[in-house]
Amino acid sequence: MNTLHNKIAIVTGAAGGFGEGIARLFVAEGARVLIADLDAERANAVASSLGAAAHAVRCDVSKAADVQATVNACVQHFGVPHIVVNNAGITHRNQPMLEVDEATFDRVFNVNVKSVFHMAHAVVPLMRQQGSGSIINIGSTAGIRPRPGLTWYNASKGAVNLLSKSMAAELGPDGIRVNAICPVMGATGLIEQFLGGADTPEARARITAGIPLGRMSTPGDVAQAALYLASDAAAFITGVELPVDGGRTI
Numbered sequence: 062m063n064t065l066h067n068k069i070a071i072v073t074g075a076a077g078g079f080g081e082g083i084a085r086l087f088v089a090e091g092a093r094v095l096i097a098d099l100d101a102e103r104a105n106a107v108a109s110s111l112g113a114a115a116h117a118v119r120c121d122v123s124k125a126a127d128v129q130a131t132v133n134a135c136v137q138h139f140g141v142p143h144i145v146v147n148n149a150g151i152t153h154r155n156q157p158m159l160e161v162d163e164a165t166f167d168r169v170f171n172v173n174v175k176s177v178f179h180m181a182h183a184v185v186p187l188m189r190q191q192g193s194g195s196i197i198n199i200g201s202t203a204g205i206r207p208r209p210g211l212t213w214y215n216a217s218k219g220a221v222n223l224l225s226k227s228m229a230a231e232l233g234p235d236g237i238r239v240n241a242i243c244p245v246m247g248a249t250g251l252i253e254q255f256l257g258g259a260d261t262p263e264a265r266a267r268i269t270a271g272i273p274l275g276r277m278s279t280p281g282d283v284a285q286a287a288l289y290l291a292s293d294a295a296a297f298i299t300g301v302e303l304p305v306d307g308g309r310t311i
Contacts, residue, residue, distance in 0.1 A: 082280025
């Protein structure tokens with residue numbers, strides 16, 4: 062299948078985890094993908110493994126100049142993007158809210174929320190010119206049904222979930238669709254921070270106990286949701302918060 066034949070996409074945070082899963086599926090489905098990540102070495106390794114359909118750039122999504130340079134690189138290497146996946150994100154360690162320092166709070170909001178602001182400024186004018194686009198923001202179940210210990214992270218993802226709806230309402234007349242994917246916890250590089258301790262079978266069991274389907278999310282789960290929202294099959298879908306959570310938010 063070539064669901065994304067001739068489509069051009071930018072995926073941030075694509076050197077690993079959900080982002081890598083999305084980038085790999087998009088390429089398999091016919092897209093050309095600009096892989097943006099703070100870890101340039103891993104980003105280049107992923108791009109190399111995907112061949113000519115992928116290109117990597119180093120990008121700190123919290124910096125406007127980096128995001129603009131990423132979009133410029135996409136335009137120069139492949140063309141104007143049809144799809145942008147704002148996936149890059151971080152968290153603070155699972156701990157009481159007053160133990161998170163201001164610098165950590167600022168970093169969480171800069172990477173998780175302000176990055177979407179920067180990307181909108183860089184890519185929306187281009188999408189308006191071409192009269193279409195699909196922006197997918199990776200929110201979280203944390204922004205729908207929060208739990209103690211991750212208060213400031215939860216708040217950042219609540220912002221992502223809501224701004225996705227507001228962007229959808231504002232950009233709809235331009236033919237630009239905006240949706241949020243809200244995964245439950247997965248075994249990504251952030252898992253120990255989410256857990257607030259070692260990644261043990263016991264710790265994972267505490268998480269999966271609250272998920273009706275009995276497991277955490279995988280990059281493949283999130284990638285399949287992103288593929289649908291990016292594709293023409295979702296041409297009339299905008300402004301949704303799509304939980305990919307095995308029933309966690311029920």
